[in-house]
Amino acid sequence: xxxxxxxxxxxxxxxxxxxxxxxxxxxxxxxxxxxxxxxxxxxxxxxxxxxxxxxxxxxxxxxxxxxxxxxxxxxxxxxxxxxxxxxxxxxxxxxxxxxxxxxxxxxxxxxxxxxxxxxxxxxxxxxxxxxxxxxxxxxxxxxxxxxxxxxxxxxxxxxxxxxxxxxxxxxxxxxxxxxxxxxxxxxxxxxxxxxxxxxxxxxxxxxxxxxxxxxxxxxxxxxxxxxxxxxxxxxxxxxxxxxxxxxxxxxxxxxxxxxxxxxxxxxxxxxxxxxxxxxxxxxxxxxxxxxxxxxxxxxxxxxxx
Amino acid sequence: xxxxxxxxxxxxxxxxxxxxxxxxxxxxxxxxxxxxxxxxxxxxxxxxxxxxxxxxxxxxxxxxxxxxxxxxxxxxxxxxxxxxxxxxxxxxxxxxxxxxxxxxxxxxxxxxxxxxxxxxxxxxxxxxxxxxxxxxxxxxxxxxxxxxxxxxxxxxxxxxxxxxxxxxxxxxxxxxxxxxxxxxxxxxxxxxxxxxxxxxxxxxxxxxxxxxxxxxxxxxxxxxxxxxxxxxxxxxxxxxxxxxxxxxxxxxxxxxxxxxxxxxxxxxxxxxxxxxxxxxxxxxxxxxxxxxxxxxxxxxxxxxxxxxxxxxxxxxxxxxxxxxxxxxxxxxxxxxxxxx
Numbered sequence: 001x002x003x004x005x006x007x008x009x010x011x012x013x014x015x016x017x018x019x020x021x022x023x024x025x026x027x028x029x030x031x032x033x034x035x036x037x038x039x040x041x042x043x044x045x046x047x048x049x050x051x052x053x054x055x056x057x058x059x060x061x062x063x064x065x066x067x068x069x070x071x072x073x074x075x076x077x078x079x080x081x082x083x084x085x086x087x088x089x090x091x092x093x094x095x096x097x098x099x100x101x102x103x104x105x106x107x108x109x110x111x112x113x114x115x116x117x118x119x120x121x122x123x124x125x126x127x128x129x130x131x132x133x134x135x136x137x138x139x140x141x142x143x144x145x146x147x148x149x150x151x152x153x154x155x156x157x158x159x160x161x162x163x164x165x166x167x168x169x170x171x172x173x174x175x176x177x178x179x180x181x182x183x184x185x186x187x188x189x190x191x192x193x194x195x196x197x198x199x200x201x202x203x204x205x206x207x208x209x210x211x212x213x214x215x216x217x218x219x220x221x222x223x224x225x226x227x228x229x230x231x232x233x234x235x236x237x238x239x240x241x242x243x244x245x246x247x248x249x250x251x252x253x254x255x256x257x258x259x260x261x262x263x264x265x266x267x268x269x270x271x272x273x274x275x276x277x278x279x280x281x282x283x284x285x286x287x288x289x290x291x292x293x294x295x296x297x298x299x300x301x302x303x304x305x
Numbered sequence: 306x307x308x309x310x311x312x313x314x315x316x317x318x319x320x321x322x323x324x325x326x327x328x329x330x331x332x333x334x335x336x337x338x339x340x341x342x343x344x345x346x347x348x349x350x351x352x353x354x355x356x357x358x359x360x361x362x363x364x365x366x367x368x369x370x371x372x373x374x375x376x377x378x379x380x381x382x383x384x385x386x387x388x389x390x391x392x393x394x395x396x397x398x399x400x401x402x403x404x405x406x407x408x409x410x411x412x413x414x415x416x417x418x419x420x421x422x423x424x425x426x427x428x429x430x431x432x433x434x435x436x437x438x439x440x441x442x443x444x445x446x447x448x449x450x451x452x453x454x455x456x457x458x459x460x461x462x463x464x465x466x467x468x469x470x471x472x473x474x475x476x477x478x479x480x481x482x483x484x485x486x487x488x489x490x491x492x493x494x495x496x497x498x499x500x501x502x503x504x505x506x507x508x509x510x511x512x513x514x515x516x517x518x519x520x521x522x523x524x525x526x527x528x529x530x531x532x533x534x535x536x537x538x539x540x541x542x543x544x545x546x547x548x549x550x551x552x553x554x555x556x557x558x559x560x561x562x563x564x565x566x567x568x569x570x571x572x573x574x575x576x577x578x579x580x581x582x583x584x585x586x587x588x589x590x591x592x593x594x595x596x597x598x599x600x601x602x603x604x605x606x607x608x609x610x611x612x613x614x615x616x617x618x619x620x621x622x623x624x625x626x627x628x629x630x631x632x633x634x635x636x637x638x639x640x641x642x643x644x645x
Contacts, residue, residue: 116609120616121582124609146616152586156605159593177485179445180622182552182583183590184484191593231486 033273034059035069037167037198037241038287039263039297046266047294055270055296058286062276069269075166076111076264077128078103079197081157082142083174084117089144092204095250096173097139099257103171104132106261114160115139118153119146120180128162150174151181154199154236155188161195168197169264170240173253175204177230185232192239193282194303198264200242201233202256204249241299280304330360334382337389338645346393354408361386361412365419383416384429385643390416391433395440410437414456429642431464435628436635438470442477442627448490450474450627465505465512466631472501472515473627476522480625498522513538513546520550521624524557532557545620548577552584552621559591567591580614583621 036057040047052068080103082088082096104113114128115138125138150172157170192199210221229237229244237243245256270287277283284301329352337345364386367379394409413433421430434457441450454471457463463471478493502519505512517538523531531553538550555570568591574584585608593601617623623630 120622121614121619122586122605122609124606127606127610147622152582155586155590155593156609159589159598159601159605161598162602163599177487179485180625182586182621185486187590191590194593194596 033271034302035196036270036272036285036287036298037196038268038270039241039243039266040268040289040294041297042294046263047292048266050268050289050292052270054289054292055268056288056290057270057272059272059274060277060283061286064272064275066270066272069271071167071265071267071269074269075164076107077114077162077164077166077168078107078111078261079114079116079128079157079160079168079170081116081118081153081170081172083119083148083150083153083172083176084142084144084146085119085148085176085179086145087176092175092250092253093142093144095253097142099173099254100139101136102254103257103261104135106258107132112166114157116153116157116160117142118149118156119144120149121146122149122153122156124156124160128160147180148174148176148178149180150176150178150230151183151185151188151232153181154233155183155191158188158191158195158197158199161197167264167269168195169260170197170199170242171257171260172199172201172233173203173257174201174233178232185235188232189235189239192236193301195240196299196302197240198242198267198299199237199240200260200264201229201237201244202253202260203229203233203244203246204253205246239300241297243297274304278304328360330357331382334385334389335645337392338385338643340640340644342392345389346396349389349393357412361415364416368419380420380423381643383420385645387413387416387420387429387433388639388643391437398440398444398446425459425461429639431467432635432638432642435464435466435470436632436639438467438474439628439630439632439635442470442473443629443632445477445481445489445626447474447478447481447493451478451491462508463504465509465515466628468501468505468508469512469515469518470628472498472505472518472522475501476518477625477627479525495522495526499526513542517546517549517553521553524553544577545623548574548581548584549620549624551577552587555584555587555591559587564591564595578618578620580611581619581621582608582614583619 038055040050052066055066057064057066080100082100084093088096107113110130112128112130113126113132113135114124115126115135117123117125125141126134129135154170154172157172161168210224211218212221213219233244245260247253247256274283282301282303285298287296287298289296329348333345333348333352336348364379364383368376368383370376370379390409390413394406394413397405397409417430417433420427424430434453437453438450438457441447441453451474454467454474457467458471459467474491475494475498478489478491479495479498480493481487481489482493499519499522502515502522505515506519509515516534520531520534520538523534535550535554538546540547542550551570551574555567555574558567558570568588571584571588571591574581575588578584585604589601589604589608592604
């Protein structure tokens with residue numbers, strides 16, 4: 001056992017100063033009501049110019065009276081969770097950092113950012129901060145090696161949501177499946193139901209050869225791009241009303257990040273005070289357009305604690 | 306891991322190489338036995354496989370010699386060859402070169418089979434098998450681990466370490482299939498895992514790791530005996546085993562809705578190993594689920610924000626890799642056995 005003990009206790013060092021406590025988040029309360037982040041698309045296009053009267057929202061099948069909150073007025077909390085497992089080392093990591101830096105340039109002054117990295121361990125490299133310099137410095141510390149604690153990192157990102165009026169976007173970049181987390185997928189999905197954060201994920205498309213037989217030989221005709229999110233990340237993003245985007249190459253990570261932010265900024269935020277429903281437990285949400293055409297994407301429900 | 310450990314061990318007792326049947330292959334083996342791994346692997350790559358096969362057959366013949374001295378010398382060279390080919394196999398394994406991996410592992414296996422024919426339970430034979438299983442589990446290559454373990458099985462009685470490795474392969478496969486959306490290529494049967502761990506404990510009742518794993522698989526099967534067994538992992542056990550036992554107990558209690566007791570067990574795990582992250586994450590999740598969001602956020606900030614903590618400082622990480630953590634120890638033993 002000595003060796004395991006040594007392996008596990010090489011450096012028993014805990015960060016000295018605990019970070020300041022923040023208050024509880026308010027996904028909903030009777031006073032401020034429920035806020036629902038909604039994306040409307042038609043084909044590949046975002047549908048803009050809608051207002052609250054265009055939406056029909058049901059909470060536990062009970063029709064609610066909704067109002068719209070101006071997205072422009074709400075500051076953004078962007079929580080970045082970057083996969084820094086061994087497979088990200090090299091060019092991919094450089095592209096990831098550049099994509100992250102590019103994202104910072106597109107934020108508004110009152111937006112805040114946090115940076116988590118995850119490999120064998122989840123590391124909080126910068127807590128939510130308005131300081132771009134702090135995030136740039138945190139990017140500079142990213143190094144890729146080890147396994148993948150995707151689920152633990154997703155939970156950590158959700159748990160970092162603070163109590164403030166801001167909208168929280170959790171942006172996860174990963175190029176692999178989980179190989180090291182303690183939490184199981186349902187644990188994290190359950191946590192997602194208890195927050196109002198919207199989770200987007202950017203994955204890398206898988207390139208697979210297309211083979212055929214020619215002249216009695218197997219030859220490669222072309223390369224097929226396969227965009228398959230893992231079940232967990234697909235479930236998590238759908239549950240929170242987000243989605244998975246794919247980069248076909250390392251160079252495309254920046255474009256996927258930019259698209260995520262642009263899309264998030266063009267969502268609608270609906271607000272209502274629940275009426276005619278229980279004040280506790282799981283509430284299923286159903287949001288649709290009354291008359292106009294478009295696909296509505298929103299979180300599937302929420303827990304009223 | 307293989308190469309890193311070899312370099313770390315840096316064999317220093319370099320003596321004159323054996324003069325037995327000097328040929329390029331024997332020279333390469335002797336280089337390896339002297340601790341010059343990089344040079345040996347480089348030169349091995351320059352030898353043709355048909356030549357190696359010829360020299361291997363010559364070694365087999367020498368081992369069958371009526372001259373005891375010649376036979377023993379050949380056996381010693383073969384043990385060196387086993388480690389040389391194993392090193393090359395896992396060098397290829399790390400680079401996803403499955404063909405070369407299998408080629409060299411098959412070579413090593415052929416030598417081990419010959420050595421095992423003399424003494425199936427020789428320390429070198431047993432330890433080499435455990436090393437390969439540990440390395441395959443570290444790489445989460447469970448199909449290979451399963452096939453290899455079947456060959457390693459001794460109808461006359463397996464060692465507790467091999468039984469542990471057999472059980473861990475089943476347990477890992479179950480976890481990957483069930484919790485990681487993965488297809489490990491092996492069914493992963495917790496009942497089989499339980500059987501192997503129980504057998505290991507029959508052979509060695511003091512085998513704490515087998516006891517922890519038995520407790521864990523029983524709890525995963527929702528067998529009440531699991532908590533009883535985990536409860537036996539007390540202060541007499543090393544801290545990492547106590548940590549795992551408290552973590553697993555907390556998991557069961559949380560599932561049963563006993564949040565207060567679950568929190569106590571997670572906190573106990575944190576006290577045992579404050580930098581290990583799984584217990585912090587478990588505690589944060591528990592608190593988040595019961596609405597204590599700021600406490601949960603603080604748990605995450607203090608654990609994920611900790612600096613200078615090695616990635617692999619959590620026993621949970623090693624638990625998920627079967628017997629991988631034992632690999633460096635096995636390798637060290639084997640290198641001592643082949644040292645020139």
